[in-house]
Amino acid sequence: MKAFHEYKNPSLAVDLVVFGYHDNTLSVLLLNRKEExxxxxxxxxxxxxxxxxTLRDTCARILLTKLGMKEVFMEQLxxxxxxxxxxxxRVIAVGYYALINPSKFGIVAGTMANDVKWFDVKQLPVLGFDHQQIFExxxxxxxxxxxxxxxxxxLLDELFTITELHELYECILQMKLDRRNFRRKILDAGYIVNTGTKREGLKNRHPELYKFNKHLKKNSFHISTPEQE
Amino acid sequence: MKAFHEYKNPSLAVDLVVFGYHDNTLSVLLLNRKEExxxxxxxxxxxxxxxxxTLRDTCARILLTKLGMKEVFMEQLxxxxxxxxxxxxRVIAVGYYALINPSKFGIVAGTMANDVKWFDVKQLPVLGFDHQQIFExxxxxxxxxxxxxxxxxxLLDELFTITELHELYECILQMKLDRRNFRRKILDAGYIVNTGTKREGLKNRHPELYKFNKHLKKNSFHISTPEQE
DNA sequence: TCAAAAGTGTTCGGTCTACACCCATGC
DNA sequence: GCATGGGTGTAGACCGAACACTTTTGA
Structure with missing residues (x-):
């Protein structure tokens, strides 16, 4: 057996799939490479x-220095x-994905440097390396x-309506979910709390605003989809 | 930005959780270290x-050279x-788990070198490194x-009875599952095929032998557990 | 008063659960 | 024939899917 330090090591990188949700569109943040x-x-x-x-540290550093984001939800893939x-x-890459609310960081399409851009997940360009695979x-x-x-x-603001949450689910899953069954499922699970306030200034009935219940009792629910995969 | 080769790299290892099932016991293979x-x-x-x-190659090499096993089911953790x-x-470890049928490799408790041993998952010794965490x-x-x-x-032989499969599930999940409902669930899912043969030499009624259906139509089923987690 | 979205309830059908009963075998 | 495990069926509870009606608001 070789001594500990005699092994050659590959480089170790992290690659980040940063999801953002805006205008009923799920997007991914991509960088335009300036180098070969x-x-x-x-x-x-x-x-x-x-x-x-740690790997999380690396992710956090990249998010902060390259993208100006901090304290975001992140998970190893x-x-x-x-x-x-x-x-x-030889480079081994640990994939992570992050979920961020673009409006929190003031970076929306058009206002960023032209080498950083949000892309609709439905219309991605050809990606370098094996990044298509990591994205998928x-x-x-x-x-x-x-x-x-x-x-x-x-992905949402702190306060949101059930309709907004519903639209988010339909957008991510790319399928219709019954509005009324969705509402009941989410409420029964106890994941959201009615704040008593309403979203004002809309044309129609003013919907109630909810927030995430961070201290929930049950630890799982299940949204059924027509085609379980 | 640093040039590509200027980065120092941690060592990259794989650690394997090798599960084996024998005598209604789920076991893990452990090594007794001979070095600091x-x-x-x-x-x-x-x-x-x-x-x-590749990482799989590394796992396969370890399984073959240290444990004499090949062509085993393996998945990154x-x-x-x-x-x-x-x-x-600094060592980064990619955890993998493997499922093997101990009888295939003739390694059962007692016949192996005394630095390699199967341990019941319910009675593990204190493990070195962060291996307890990886095991969990x-x-x-x-x-x-x-x-x-x-x-x-x-984890089973090629041919098995439904009762044997049922016992395996109860052993892994550590809970009772209704015998009759289990049978229906598994059969409806189409995961097993009746071979028409029976296991002989038992005291009671001779149960039918099944094999795994590798060409199944549906790609998912769901065993319900009393306490979903 | 009308259009559009938000909020609430109810029915139907399938699925899971908890059972009881018969069958085959060795002793 | 009897003890033991294997094979099959069924009634009721539960849950999810589909769907209709009322309420609130701005124009």
């Missing part, structure tokens, strides 16, 4: 792990190890997670 | 990634990155996966 390889192509934000960092995934050499894993995880875990609140 | 750190303590089998290997998880230095993640994954994906067949 994949110069002028769109890729996921990412970076190399520093020796003293999967570790991607195709030896050919990076033409520069993230979207799949988000879609299955939202069915049994209250993950949508990370 | 954690000398004479039990740990999960593991090893460092070689530059030309999670990547563990606590900077203090290995006292020798693996057991949790196995328990949730078996509810909707036909993963138990990796």
């Amino acid at each position: 390889p994949f110069k002028d192509q769109w890729t996921l934000p990412g970076g190399f792990l520093q020796m003293e960092e 999967y570790t991607f190890d195709d030896p050919a995934r990076d033409p520069r050499g 894993a993230a979207l799949q995880r988000l879609r299955s997670k939202i069915l049994y875990y209250p993950v949508g609140f990370e | 750190p954690f000398k004479d303590q039990w740990t999960l089998p593991g090893g460092f990634l070689q530059m030309e290997e 999670y990547t563990f990155d606590d900077p203090a998880r290995d006292p020798r230095g 993640a693996a057991l949790q994954r196995l328990r949730s996966k078996i509810l909707y994906y036909p993963v138990g067949f990796e």
Whole structure:
């Protein structure tokens, strides 16, 4: 057996799938690379792990320095190890996904540097490296997670109406959900709390505003979908 | 930005949670370390990634060379990155779990080298490194996966009775499941095929032998548990 | 008073659960 | 024939899906 330090090590990177929700559209944040390889192509934000960092630290550093975001929801996805995934050499990438509310950081389409851009998940450009694969894993995880875990609140404002939450679910899952059954499911699960206030200034009846219940009793619910996968 | 090769890299290892099922007991394979750190303590089998290997390759190499097993079911679990998880230095470990049928490899308790041993998952010794955490993640994954994906067949012989499959489920989930409802659920899902043969030589009625249906139509089922988690 | 969205309740049908009964075998 | 486990059926509870009606608001 070799001594501990004799092993050659691949580089270790994280790649981030940053989801944002705005105007009834689920988007992903992409960077336009200014260097080879994949110069002028769109890729996921990412970076190399520093020796003293945890993987979460690395993600947080990238989110803060490259994108100006902090304290966002984040979860590890999967570790991607195709030896050919990076033409520069052997790089193992740990995929993470993050959920952010774009309005919190004042970065919406058009106002950002032209090398950082939100893309509708339904209309992604060709991505460099194996980032298409990482993106797909993230979207799949988000879609299955939202069915049994209250993950949508990370994407909305602190106060929201049930209709807004409903639209978010339909947008992420890309399917129609019965409005009334959705409402009952979410309320029964105890995930949201009525604040007693209403959203004003709308044309029609003023809907009640809810907030996320951080101290919920039950720890799971289940939104049924016609095609379980 | 630093040039590509200037980054220092942590070591990259895999750690394996190898599950085996025998005599109505779910066991994990542990190694007794002969070196520091954690000398004479039990740990999960593991090893460092070689530059030309995928993570699966590394797992397969460890399984073959250390344990004499090949062509086993394997799945990536999670990547563990606590900077203090290995006292020798910074080591990132990608956890994998494997499901094997001990009778296939002729390694059962007592016949193996005394530094390799099966332990009942209910009576594990204190583990070195962060291997307790990795083990727990693996057991949790196995328990949730078996509810909707036909993963138990990796642990059984090619031919098995429904009662044997039922006992396996009860053993892994650590709960009683109604015998008759279990039978219907499994049969309706189409996951097993009646071979027409029967297990002979038992005291009572000879049960029918089934095999796993590799070409199933539906791709999911759901075993309900009293306490959904 | 009308259109449009928000809020509430009810019916129907399938699925899961908790059972009881018969069948095959070895002793 | 009897003890033991294997195979099959069924009534009731429960839950989810589909759907209709009333309420509130701005114009």
